[in-house]
Amino acid sequence: MKISVMTDILEANDRIATANREVFDKHRNLVINLMSSAGAGKTTLLERTSEALRSKLRLGVIAGDIETTRDSERLESHQLPVVQLTTGTACHLDGNMIASALPHLDLSQIDILIIENVGNLVCPAEFKVGEDYKVMILSVTEGDEKPLKYPLMFRESALLLINKIDLLQHTNFNLEEAKANARRINPDLEIMDISCTTGQGIEDWISWLIHRHQSKFGNKKRA
Amino acid sequence: MHEMGIAQSILDIAIAAAEKEGAQKITRVNVVAGELRGLVPLQFTFCFGLIAENTIASGAQLNLEITPVRGRCRKCDETFIVEDYRYICPKCQSEDVETIGGTELRLRDIEVV
Numbered sequence: 001m002k003i004s005v006m007t008d009i010l011e012a013n014d015r016i017a018t019a020n021r022e023v024f025d026k027h028r029n030l031v032i033n034l035m036s037s038a039g040a041g042k043t044t045l046l047e048r049t050s051e052a053l054r055s056k057l058r059l060g061v062i063a064g065d066i067e068t069t070r071d072s073e074r075l076e077s078h079q080l081p082v083v084q085l086t087t088g089t090a091c092h093l094d095g096n097m098i099a100s101a102l103p104h105l106d107l108s109q110i111d112i113l114i115i116e117n118v119g120n121l122v123c124p125a126e127f128k129v130g131e132d133y134k135v136m137i138l139s140v141t142e143g144d145e146k147p148l149k150y151p152l153m154f155r156e157s158a159l160l161l162i163n164k165i166d167l168l169q170h171t172n173f174n175l176e177e178a179k180a181n182a183r184r185i186n187p188d189l190e191i192m193d194i195s196c197t198t199g200q201g202i203e204d205w206i207s208w209l210i211h212r213h214q215s216k217f218g219n220k221k222r223a
Numbered sequence: 224m225h226e227m228g229i230a231q232s233i234l235d236i237a238i239a240a241a242e243k244e245g246a247q248k249i250t251r252v253n254v255v256a257g258e259l260r261g262l263v264p265l266q267f268t269f270c271f272g273l274i275a276e277n278t279i280a281s282g283a284q285l286n287l288e289i290t291p292v293r294g295r296c297r298k299c300d301e302t303f304i305v306e307d308y309r310y311i312c313p314k315c316q317s318e319d320v321e322t323i324g325g326t327e328l329r330l331r332d333i334e335v336v
Contacts, residue, residue, distance in 0.1 A: 005237070005332050009236065126228075151261065185308055
C-alpha cells in the first residue's frame with residue numbers, strides 16, 4: 001500500500017524558527033545568521049563588530065561550536081552578552097537549539113543578535129533559526145569556486161563578506177571570478193570586501209547592519 | 224554531512240505516517256530533493272539505512288528523486304531549467320533570473336505493508 005505524505009522535510013524546524021522569529025520581533029531584535037567554513041573569520045568579525053557598534057547599537061551573540069567554548073570566551077572579554085551552544089556531533093544550529101538558548105539572554109537589552117553558526121558551508125544553510133538575514137563569510141584563502149560547490153548557502157544569503165582581502169595578493173584567489181560565481185547563484189546577493197585585520201570594509205558592514213535595523217524598526221528609540 | 228539530519232527527519236515523518244495508517248512495516252520511502260540541496264545520494268541512503276535499523280522502516284528502500292534548478296526571467300517571464308548554474312535566460316539572454324525551483328525537500332510518499 002502506498003501512503004501519500006507530501007510533507008516538507010524541514011517543516012518541523014521551520015515552525016520552531018518562525019516561533020523564534022516572533023520572540024525576536026517582539027523584543028525588537030534584528031537577527032543575523034552568520035555562516036562560513038571553519039577559519040573564515042566569524043569570531044574575529046564579531047570582535048570587530050562589537051567594537052565598531054559600541055555606542056550605536058547593542059550587540060548580542062549566540063555562538064555555536066561543536067565542542068569547545070573558546071569562541072564565547074573570546075567574545076565575553078568584549079563584555080558582550082554571549083550564549084555558547086555546543087552542538088556535540090551536529091554540524092549546524094537549528095531552530096530548536098536557538099530556542100533553548102533564548103532563556104539565557106536578556107533580549108530586551110539587545111538590538112542586533114548575531115547567531116554564529118557552526119563552521120561549515122553545507123548544513124547551516126538548510127536550517128532556519130528565526131533570522132532576518134543570512135550573511136556568509138568567504139575568505140580569500142579558501143577558493144573562488146566555492147559558490148559553485150555550495151550553491152544553497154550562496155543562494156540563501158543576503159550578504160557575502162569576502163574576508164582576508166588584505167591577503168589577496170598572496171593567494172591565487174580570483175576576486176572577480178568569485179563574485180561572478182556568487183552572482184550566478186544569487187543575482188540579488190550584496191557583496192563586500194573586508195579585512196578583519198586591517199579594518200577595511202568594516203564600516204560598510206556596520207552601516208549595513210544599522211541600515212537593516214532601521215528599516216526593520218524605524219529610527220524610534222525603544223520605548 | 225547534512226544527510227544524517229535530513230535522513231532523521233524523513234524517518235520521523237515516515238514512521239508517523241505509517242503508524243497513523245496502522246502499517247506494520249515500511250518497504251519504500253520516496254523523497255524529492257532539489258539539486259540545490261546538494262544531497263549526496265550514496266551518503267544519504269547509507270545514513271537512512273543506519274538510523275532505520277530497529278524501526279519499522281528497517282530495510283526500507285530509499286528512493287531519491289533529484290529535481291533540477293528552475294529559473295524565471297524577470298525581464299521576459301520565460302521559465303526554464305538552469306543547467307550548471309548558468310542563470311541566463313535562453314529567450315532574451317537576460318541575467319536577471321530568479322530561482323523558482325531546485326530547493327524543494329519533500330517526503331512524497333511511502334510504501335507499507
